[in-house]
Amino acid sequence: METTETFESLVRTEFAPVGTFLNTASNGLLPTRAVTALYDAALLRAQGQPLTALWEDVEACRAAYARLAGVPVERVALGASVAAHGGVLAASLPSGAEVLTAEDDFASVPNPFHVRGDLKVRAVPVERLAESVRPGTALVAVSAAQSADGRVADLPALREAARTHGARTYVDFSQAAGWLPMDAGEWDFTASVAYKWLLGPHGVAFLVVPEDFGGLDPLLAGWVAGERPWDSCYGPVTELAHSARRFDLSPALSCYPALRRSLELIEELGVPAIHAHDTALADRYRAGLAALGHEALPAPGSAIVSVPGLGSRQPELGRAGIEVSDRAGNLRASFHLYNTEADVDHLLDALSG
Structure with missing residues (x-):
């Protein structure tokens, strides 16, 4: 784990001041090293140079994500979106199979199962997911952290419930990979995009499958x-x-040189250190909200904080140089490695005015 001094110096080197950006849950900032790599990759195309190095970056990203996920590299597939990965998983289920999902989860998780048309898709509050697994449940699909409000699923309880009833598990780490320590080997299938907390460009999504492929057919194979x-x-x-x-x-191809450098930065800082940094800022924000008389939606231990009824203030905050999101009427702020206590206080001051 990096020392606080090294953590801060690395972050200062990689991220220029951009105002108060508290919107990583929508998309993360690109570090300087990734921007440079993206530019160099574009030059290769512009100059008609061989693209061999870009293919090497693809495999380096696969290996780096495998390390972050705690699985052998042979279990990691690369694609463009979580929805596409979910579609392959949905296609593997027999007609009539029951899929248990969380209510109001991000659409990329439940939608591939709904569009099949012949699956029994059941949705319950994320807090009741583990207790709702039952005999006959074929698959449980959930985001590790909820997009709308940051709630972190009780993954250990879900894992045990699924094992008890013989259900398979599918966890989307898109709102967690990069700040929440994960062990993808504990699940049958996991997925994540790269453009949020992993600080990569749009266009890359990871899929982790069992060693025996879990009955999936490579329907999109080229x-x-x-x-x-x-x-x-x-x-x-x-x-x-x-x-x-x-x-x-x-x-x-052009995405992978940049993503490679972003994943290298996350490994240099260490996910445990990033987790401690991000959640400390989120806790500071929650305490400040309470002092202002606002109550955030319960999401203990999350780097995402949403406040009901304040989503309409997003435009005015944006004009003040504070980037946050309006999600389902909630004002959503998300804190990552480049944020500081000053960012938290700036948002709180704006909300008090």
Whole structure:
């Protein structure tokens, strides 16, 4: 774990002041090293240079995410969106299978199961998810942290309930990967986008599958899903990759050099240190809200704080240089490694005025 001094100096080096940006739950800021890599990748295309280095970045990102997720790299597939990964998972279920979801979860999680049309999709409050698993539940699908209000699912309880009833599990870490320590090996399937807390560009999403692939068929497989991709360009792929790479989609190559540098920064800082930093700021904000007579929605231990009834103030805060979100009428602030106590106090001062 980095010392506080090293943590702060690294952050100061990588992020120029941009006002009060408290909106990582929508999209994270790109560190300087990622911006430089993105520019260099664009130059390769502009100058007609070989793109070999970009393919190396793809595999470096796969390996870095595997380390963050705590799984072997062979279990990590690359794509473009959580919804696409969820669609492959939904397609693997038999007709009539029950899928248990959290009420009002982000649409990318439940929607692939709804559009099947022949699955029994049941939604309950996220706090009741574990107790709602029952015999016959085929899959439980939930975000580790809820987008609208930051509530963190009771993942240990959910894991035990699923094991008790023989249900499989699918956890979306899009609002958690990068600040909340995760062990993807505890779940059958996990996914995450890269453009939020992982500080990458849009266009990359990770999928972690079991070693035996969990019954998934690579329905979206193209040439990159072959065991020897460059020998799989024409005609049907005769030999799929022996790893989770069989579920890869053709990568948005220019994204990966930048993401590689962002993942390197997260590893240098350490997720435990980022978690401590982010949640301390969120707690400071909650305390300040209470002093102003506002009550945040309960989300203990989360880096995301939402206040009901204040979402309408988002435009005026934006004009004041404070970037937050209006989500379902809630004023949502999200705190990450580049934020400071001064950012928290700036938002609180604006809300008190």
